[in-house]
Amino acid sequence: xxxxxxxxxxxxxxxxxxxxxxLLRGExxxxxxxxxxxxxxxxxxxxxxxxxGLLIRTASGNKLLAAALHSDVALEIDWHDDTSAWSVxxxxxxxxxxxxxxxxxxxxxxxxxxxxxxxxVVELVxxxxxxxxxxxxxxxxxxx
Amino acid sequence: xxxxxxxxxxxxxxxxxxxxxxLLRGExxxxxxxxxxxxxxxxxxxxxxxxxGLLIRTASGNKLLAAALHSDVALEIDWHDDTSAWSVxxxxxxxxxxxxxxxxxxxxxxxxxxxxxxxxVVELVxxxxxxxxxxxxxxxxxxx
Numbered sequence: 001x002x003x004x005x006x007x008x009x010x011x012x013x014x015x016x017x018x019x020x021x022x023l024l025r026g027e028x029x030x031x032x033x034x035x036x037x038x039x040x041x042x043x044x045x046x047x048x049x050x051x052x053g054l055l056i057r058t059a060s061g062n063k064l065l066a067a068a069l070h071s072d073v074a075l076e077i078d079w080h081d082d083t084s085a086w087s088v089x090x091x092x093x094x095x096x097x098x099x100x101x102x103x104x105x106x107x108x109x110x111x112x113x114x115x116x117x118x119x120x121v122v123e124l125v126x127x128x129x130x131x132x133x134x135x136x137x138x139x140x141x142x143x144x
Numbered sequence: 145x146x147x148x149x150x151x152x153x154x155x156x157x158x159x160x161x162x163x164x165x166x167l168l169r170g171e172x173x174x175x176x177x178x179x180x181x182x183x184x185x186x187x188x189x190x191x192x193x194x195x196x197g198l199l200i201r202t203a204s205g206n207k208l209l210a211a212a213l214h215s216d217v218a219l220e221i222d223w224h225d226d227t228s229a230w231s232v233x234x235x236x237x238x239x240x241x242x243x244x245x246x247x248x249x250x251x252x253x254x255x256x257x258x259x260x261x262x263x264x265v266v267e268l269v270x271x272x273x274x275x276x277x278x279x280x281x282x283x284x285x286x287x288x
Contacts, residue, residue: 029224029229031175031177031186031220031222031231033175033177033184033185033186033218034184035179035182035184038179038215038216039216039218039235040177040178040179040184040215040216040217040218040235041177041218041233042175042177042186042218042219042220042233043231044220044222044224044229044231071182071184072182072183072184073184074177074183074184074185074186075186076175076186076188078175078188080173080188085173085188087175087187087188089185089186091183091184
């Protein structure tokens, strides 16, 4: 692929902010890490980019995500094949969208993965977005 | 696939600990979430199961992972297709393996993804392993 690092001596390439957003717009499945007292939690979810935010639809009353509203979170997407990998992390705080803001989901591709009657929508407006691309040196004869 | 939830009314199925370990043994790519002061960090990495631990080879002097040695961490693997998804999270603390323990990697499939001269090996012996499988209700006409 054309996105391999151009410098053969450096296996890690830092992605530009524009590249990170482009990758975020191209995915819908991510993991959200957040802190609850001293514990770190990690949950898979789907999201959609709208404006400068990431919109996440969650089952109403999701206790874990409610807890995430009170601390900094990190949302990560990644991809890999046998020769390269990339990872993008968006950091910031979550806020719950008011009912009158739910129209921001209209026309967007995000649908709930898990069917549930009632949803809340939370938004992550990242304060920092970072990404890296790795050139991989995989083992021959993978046991995967 | 045969692993879809058997109860058609519940879109989320809790996996047994045995299933979680089986899934952990079948993967090699994960994300590690850890806390650094008030910030949550999330990094992709590869690992291998050895005994009751997850061994992770990291570039020597990796500052981020060194920080992770001092707090609880969560390692996550996941998978999805159009009809189902699963996620497994292993929680615990990391410890750095001593040189004389590095033989535990011998014969295991893990090789470094990113070529680097010197490595440290850290082990996560999970105190808790949890997993869930989701029945997905994807949107028709995906824009992916």
